[in-house]
Amino acid sequence: MLLLDRRPHLGGNVWHPVLGGSRVPEAIPLLRRLDRPNVRIVTGAEVLDLPRSSTMLVGTDTTAEEVGYGQLVLATGARERVLPFPGWTLPNVTGAGALQLLAKSGLPVQGRAIVVAGSGPLLLAAAAYLRAQGAEIRLIAEQAPRRRVWRLAAGLVRERDRLRQALDLRRQLGGVPYRTGCWPVRAEGDGRVERVVLRQGRHEWAEVCDFLACGFHLVPNTELAELLGCRMRAGFVTVDGYQGTSIPGTYAAGEPVGIGGLELARVEGAIAGFASTDQRERAADRFAERRRLSRFRGALDRAFQLSPQLRAVATPETIVCRCEDVRVGTVAPFRTGREARLQTRCGMGRCQGRVCGPATEFLWGWNPRGIRPPIVPATVEQLTRRAVPDAVSGARS
Amino acid sequence: MRSERVRLTLDGAPLVVPKGTSVAAAILSTGIGRFRDSVGGEPRGPLCAMGTCFECTVTVDGRPYVRSCLVECVDGMEVATHERAP
Numbered sequence: 001m002l003l004l005d006r007r008p009h010l011g012g013n014v015w016h017p018v019l020g021g022s023r024v025p026e027a028i029p030l031l032r033r034l035d036r037p038n039v040r041i042v043t044g045a046e047v048l049d050l051p052r053s054s055t056m057l058v059g060t061d062t063t064a065e066e067v068g069y070g071q072l073v074l075a076t077g078a079r080e081r082v083l084p085f086p087g088w089t090l091p092n093v094t095g096a097g098a099l100q101l102l103a104k105s106g107l108p109v110q111g112r113a114i115v116v117a118g119s120g121p122l123l124l125a126a127a128a129y130l131r132a133q134g135a136e137i138r139l140i141a142e143q144a145p146r147r148r149v150w151r152l153a154a155g156l157v158r159e160r161d162r163l164r165q166a167l168d169l170r171r172q173l174g175g176v177p178y179r180t181g182c183w184p185v186r187a188e189g190d191g192r193v194e195r196v197v198l199r200q201g202r203h204e205w206a207e208v209c210d211f212l213a214c215g216f217h218l219v220p221n222t223e224l225a226e227l228l229g230c231r232m233r234a235g236f237v238t239v240d241g242y243q244g245t246s247i248p249g250t251y252a253a254g255e256p257v258g259i260g261g262l263e264l265a266r267v268e269g270a271i272a273g274f275a276s277t278d279q280r281e282r283a284a285d286r287f288a289e290r291r292r293l294s295r296f297r298g299a300l301d302r303a304f305q306l307s308p309q310l311r312a313v314a315t316p317e318t319i320v321c322r323c324e325d326v327r328v329g330t331v332a333p334f335r336t337g338r339e340a341r342l343q344t345r346c347g348m349g350r351c352q353g354r355v356c357g358p359a360t361e362f363l364w365g366w367n368p369r370g371i372r373p374p375i376v377p378a379t380v381e382q383l384t385r386r387a388v389p390d391a392v393s394g395a396r397s
Numbered sequence: 398m399r400s401e402r403v404r405l406t407l408d409g410a411p412l413v414v415p416k417g418t419s420v421a422a423a424i425l426s427t428g429i430g431r432f433r434d435s436v437g438g439e440p441r442g443p444l445c446a447m448g449t450c451f452e453c454t455v456t457v458d459g460r461p462y463v464r465s466c467l468v469e470c471v472d473g474m475e476v477a478t479h480e481r482a483p
Contacts (some may be wrong), residue, residue: 006448008469013447019417020400044467046448062460079449091430091442098446102466105446106418107425191440192430221449322444322452325437349436350451350462355444377451377462 001038002067004045004058010034012077013097014262019106047224048382049373054249057374057383064382071249071276074225074237075269078255080122080215081358083306084314087187087196089322092211099213100126103133110134112210115196117141117184119304120217121261128172130213138207140173141182141198143216144304149180152303159296161263185313187212217304219358220256226371242275242283243268251276260297267293311363320363321356323349328363337366350377405474412476420465420476421446421453432465433480456480 003010009017015027023031034041048064049057055068080095087093094102096118103109113136116127127137142149156163182200187193195206222237231238231246236258243251251272254265267290274283314320316329326346334340337347337360346360347353352375360366374383401416407424414423421443424432431440432453443453448467456477457463465476 007467017417019415019422079445079447082444089435089439089441091432091440092425094443095445098444101446102419102422102425102443105466106415106422192442319437319439322435322441322450325435325439350454351449354449 001040002069003034003039003041004047005041005043006046008043010041010043013101016101016104018104046376048376048378050227059374059376059378059382062379062381064378064385072228072251073243073269073272073276074230074245074250074252074256075254075265075272076221076224076256078218078220078259079354080118081217081219081362082214082355083216083310083359083362084318084320084328084356085184085186086313086315086318087189087193088184088214089319090187090189091192092189093187093193094211094213096126096213096215097122098215099211100129103130103135108133109211111136113138113208114211114213115139115141115184115198115207115209117143117182117196117198117212117214118216119143119306120215121300122215122218124166124169124173126213127176128169131172131176137173137176138209139198140176140178141184141200142178142180143183143307143310144180145307146180148303148305152299155296155299162296181307183307183310183313184212184214216306216310218255218259220259221354222256223352223354223371223375225250225252225256227373227375241287242280243272244275249276258294258297259300260294261300264290264293264297306362314363320359321346321349321353323351323355326356331360332364337364340366352376403470403472403474405470405472405476407476408478414470416470418470420455420457420463420468420470420474423470424455424465424476424478429478432478454480 015024045058045060047056048059051057055066057064058067096116109130115138116123123140127140131137156166179200184196185199187196193212195208196212197206225237228247237252237256239252239257243253245252253268253272267286271283271286314328318328319325320328324345326344330344331340331346340346347356402413403416404413430442432442432455435441441452444450446466448464453465454462455465458475461480
């Protein structure tokens, strides 16, 4: 078995190791189980392309190697949806989970004033973590209206584990203002964010801060699944009961299948793992647990649906494509994302539309771009060196 | 317990951080938010912290456009901010 992870260490975002701390207890037995001779782990690795059937081009640092496979499990996770508002490109404006990740990877936040904004349960988790590290959380601004957040909370009564998590977070965040129907309308500062102007209803005010941690829930990382040609529905990978995609031998688990959180992702991952190794009975043993956990998936989507008023926050001068510095006013006249891309380079930069794609989809209903290899930026050496046999390259030099 | 430390340079100046610190976190910890300049010349720093957005790229040991959020600091590493966008 080959395990590829983009980061320098295993654990993803939720189980990202904490600098100077110990591993999340649940992660320890799983990591130990991977310590076997038939498991090869490559960190800092990304799939660049799928040059042939059942073959992937895997990039690490400056090199790339072709890897053949029989079965493939996609566990590509999600990223934060970030939406444009004036000043969102200023340094120290980050995603919500992003600032938490930076703190886990060694950024001291003791005494720093932080506004956490956007949408979703990640705001609470990020704020609680940052506060525990000594940050001063000025405010948590959740865009969803109060009634939807309450309805979600009321539904937790049936979900014992999630209820306990929610109560824990509430205790850790005691005294921190949590405002609903509230979002940033602009960030200001000289060279980095110094204050953020927030709006709740008709009320607008400024909060002084060192960081604005702002993410509007999650969008799935489906680029690899799309490149493979997996059937998609409403932006997510379609799977059967065994987490199998429409491509034989290819499975998907976690957020690419639907935003449902850690526990559901773990069960789906187990099912995909068993199914891909001919252990279908053991996979089926987990179906009931998956059914129970996935009830929450729809509830999350409903609760944190974006308010249409968020579309009015960006001004014509606001940058929408950060890679190419394309402004809202420049792309808004185009009818489709494709036209805008061809005329303005919106979405053609290094992130390949991963940041502005979900934003333009929300703002103007544009469909995300088609996927083309390499699906992450690669060097010419990575793309050519592996393809040229040694003998040939030797003859040329 | 005192954690192990690594020594690197940031824009030529020495910097000592706990072992395991990401390059992005190390740069931010010095108070620098401007990692690089965008194509339009605007200051930019980390946004996603997970390798997706490419806003935090810096030059590491002479190699340009390295996502600083995905790399850990090691002894002797030379990090330079203010690269220009490709």
